Amino acid sequence: MTTAPLSPSSRTTVTRGRNRAVEDRAELHALLADALIAHVGVDVGDHPVVLPVAFAVDLDGPDQGGTLYIHGSVAARWLTRSEGSTVCVTITEVDGLVAARSAFHHSMNYRSAVVIGAARVVDDPDEKARALSLTVDHMVPGRAATLRPHTRKEIAATSVLAVPLHEASLKIRAEGPVDEPEDVDAGVWGGVIPIRRIAGAPVPAPEAVDSRVPDDVVRRSEQLA
Amino acid sequence: MTTAPLSPSSRTTVTRGRNRAVEDRAELHALLADALIAHVGVDVGDHPVVLPVAFAVDLDGPDQGGTLYIHGSVAARWLTRSEGSTVCVTITEVDGLVAARSAFHHSMNYRSAVVIGAARVVDDPDEKARALSLTVDHMVPGRAATLRPHTRKEIAATSVLAVPLHEASLKIRAEGPVDEPEDVDAGVWGGVIPIRRIAGAPVPAPEAVDSRVPDDVVRRSEQLA
Numbered sequence: 001m002t003t004a005p006l007s008p009s010s011r012t013t014v015t016r017g018r019n020r021a022v023e024d025r026a027e028l029h030a031l032l033a034d035a036l037i038a039h040v041g042v043d044v045g046d047h048p049v050v051l052p053v054a055f056a057v058d059l060d061g062p063d064q065g066g067t068l069y070i071h072g073s074v075a076a077r078w079l080t081r082s083e084g085s086t087v088c089v090t091i092t093e094v095d096g097l098v099a100a101r102s103a104f105h106h107s108m109n110y111r112s113a114v115v116i117g118a119a120r121v122v123d124d125p126d127e128k129a130r131a132l133s134l135t136v137d138h139m140v141p142g143r144a145a146t147l148r149p150h151t152r153k154e155i156a157a158t159s160v161l162a163v164p165l166h167e168a169s170l171k172i173r174a175e176g177p178v179d180e181p182e183d184v185d186a187g188v189w190g191g192v193i194p195i196r197r198i199a200g201a202p203v204p205a206p207e208a209v210d211s212r213v214p215d216d217v218v219r220r221s222e223q224l225a
Numbered sequence: 226m227t228t229a230p231l232s233p234s235s236r237t238t239v240t241r242g243r244n245r246a247v248e249d250r251a252e253l254h255a256l257l258a259d260a261l262i263a264h265v266g267v268d269v270g271d272h273p274v275v276l277p278v279a280f281a282v283d284l285d286g287p288d289q290g291g292t293l294y295i296h297g298s299v300a301a302r303w304l305t306r307s308e309g310s311t312v313c314v315t316i317t318e319v320d321g322l323v324a325a326r327s328a329f330h331h332s333m334n335y336r337s338a339v340v341i342g343a344a345r346v347v348d349d350p351d352e353k354a355r356a357l358s359l360t361v362d363h364m365v366p367g368r369a370a371t372l373r374p375h376t377r378k379e380i381a382a383t384s385v386l387a388v389p390l391h392e393a394s395l396k397i398r399a400e401g402p403v404d405e406p407e408d409v410d411a412g413v414w415g416g417v418i419p420i421r422r423i424a425g426a427p428v429p430a431p432e433a434v435d436s437r438v439p440d441d442v443v444r445r446s447e448q449l450a
Contacts, residue, residue, distance in 0.1 A: 036319050036333070036420070041266035041273035047311035048266035048273035052337050086272035094261050099427075099442055103361045103372050104379040108261070112277050136328045140418070147328050147413065154329040176430040184432055188372065189439050191429040193365070193446050195261070200419035202324075205401040207409055214414050217324055221418050 025065075028170050031111045032057045032068075034093055036139070036197075040070055040161075041088040042078050042119075049078060055089070056134035057165070062127070065166035068115055069122070069131040072159045079159050082119045089115040089163055095174065097193040101183035107173065109192060115168045122160040125152070131160045141223075142216040199224035250290075253395045256336045257282045257293075259318055261364070261422075265295055265386075266313040267303050267344075274303055280314070281359035282390070287352070290391035293340055294347070294356040297384045304384045308346040314388055315339050319420050325402035326413035332398065334417060340393045347385040350377070356385045366448075367441040424449035 038055045041048045053070045061067025068089060072079040096109035122128050132155070133144035177190040184190070199221040202213050263280045266273045278295045286292025293314060297304040321334035347353050357380070358369035402415040409415070424446040427438050 036322070037317060037335075039264040039266075039275050039315055039317070041264075041275035041313070043268065043273055047341065048268055048275075048313050049341070050264050050266035050273075050275050050313045050315040050339070052315065052317040052335065054331075054333060088266070088273050088275045090264055090275040090277065092262060092264070092277040094422075097261070097364050097424075097445070099365055099368065101372070102379070103357050103369055103375055104383070106279075106361050106364060106368075108279060108364070110262075110277065114275070116272060116274070132328050136331050139322050139331060139333070140324055143324065143331075144328055147326070148408070148411075150328055154327070158329070176428070179430075183373070184430075186373070189429065189437065189442065191427050191438070191442070193427050193442060193449070194425035195422060195449065196425070197319075197420060198423050199322075200421070202416050202418050203401070204414065204416040205404075205409075212414065213416070217414065217416070217418060220322070224418070224420065 024170070027111075027172065028113055028165075028168055029057070029059065031091060031093060031113050031170065035091045038068075038070065038089050038091045041090070042082045043085060044078060044081070051078065054135050054139065055091075056131060056138040058130070058134055059165075061162070063120075063162060063164035063166065065164055065168070068163045068165050069134060070161040070163065071132065071135045072161065079161055080121060082161065083121045085119055086116060087119045087161070087163060091115075094195050096195050098173075098177050099189070099191055099193065100177035101179045101186065101188035101190045105177055105179050107177070109173050109175070111170070111172045113168055113170050115163055115165060117163040117167050120162045122162050125155050128155050128158060128160050131162070132158055140216050140220045142219070146214060146216060197224055249395070252336075252397065253338055253390075253393055254282070254284065256318060256338050256395065257316060259336075260316045263293075263295065263314050263316045266315070267307040268310060269303060269306070276303065279360050279364065280316075281356060281363040283355070283359055284390075286387070288387060288389035288391065290389055290393070293388045293390050294359060295386040295388065296357065296360045297386065304386055305346060307344045307386065310344055311341060312344045312386070312388060313339060313341050320399065321420050322418040323402050324414070324416055324418065326404045326408035326411065326415045330402055330404050332402070334398050334400070336395070336397045338393055338395045340388060340390060342388045342392050345387045347387050350380050353380050353383060353385050356387070357383055365441050365445045367444070371439060371441060422449055
């Protein structure tokens with residue numbers, strides 16, 4: 001695991017809103033832990049396609065800066081086609097709506113990471129199995145250990161894309177509105193509507209045999225509540 | 226405003242998980258109304274970049290199927306550079322974590338729209354002003370009417386990208402785990418952890434002159450609660 005600052009290349013150097021750029025790997029890792037999905041952009045010829053994906057992070061993974069794993073089906077053509085190409089994976093959490101005194105200064109509080117790197121299709125069954133377990137644990141921490149092992153057929157039917165976490169940038173906005181003084185003086189209300197994600201009580205599948213909700217699911221539900 | 230089914234081209238025809246594709250413009254519009262941000266993918270030479278953006282929808286906008294407006298600063302190079310190029314705008318809401326009886330069948334409940342189209346940089350000051358107001362109202366419905374008019378300087382300092390809503394696809398997953406019968410019989414718990422977004426009580430800016438929270442902010446806070 002690396003603790004190198006975020007930084008890397010001109011591709012991920014934040015040029016807009018430089019004051020929002022954060023160069024701290026710990027903050028990047030915290031965002032990756034909080035977020036449920038990523039949006040991956042791949043070139044498919046004459047235009048990019050952006051798709052939501054489940055993901056997992058292995059800070060001790062084989063890639064520089066750790067490895068970001070993206071999970072898909074073997075039938076997902078965009079995924080296997082992106083082997084070797086440069087992809088962009090963006091992870092964003094909205095933390096608040098910033099209601100300024102003018103339309104112009106309306107904004108959002110958010111955390112957003114942009115990771116750019118060469119996509120590697122994971123072939124090794126052990127790395128694939130590990131990525132699949134990490135993806136389950138990313139959704140419901142601790143759950144993978146409570147499940148039966150992956151079968152060879154399941155591993156073969158899963159495609160996993162690995163992207164190095166090395167080249168990443170992070171932007172965070174976490175403040176109130178930045179208004180013109182005359183708008184503040186005019187007495188218009190300005191402030192933030194905080195936004196967060198919560199979980200409801202777990203809903204058992206209709207055909208559930210055992211009605212006891214396992215601890216990992218209860219914990220995840222409470223974590224997000 | 227169009228009520229034509231989603232449809233369009235081979236670029237937005239859902240090839241994976243066809244059973245999750247939804248061809249109903251009303252469901253697309255409902256997702257666009259619920260979502261706070263979009264992720265836009267643009268080509269920047271040898272790779273795509275995916276960025277989170279505030280957005281607004283004008284179903285009566287000048288483009289076929291209505292217009293999706295993306296809001297940025299004039300200094301955001303990716304935005305002005307994307308004029309005429311094909312961009313992909315993806316809007317995703319996560320509605321639940323699907324805890325299956327095997328790692329392989331873990332999934333999420335979600336709604337995701339993918340819009341692909343030629344980006345048009347909005348030059349007309351009236352259309353720009355309208356897009357800016359729609360973006361504010363998308364964040365806090367009804368707020369734009371409570372604010373002073375945009376200044377010419379603010380309009381000039383804002384870049385707005387328009388993308389037609391014509392070429393769009395929508396995928397929705399909204400069900401429990403789809404498990405192997407033998408895993409169900411084994412008595413492992415399976416179900417869904419519902420996820421939703423809530424708002425906290427509005428936080429006034431420290432320099433607030435008027436401490437009364439306006440109705441539009443209260444309503445938005447309650448809508449998301």
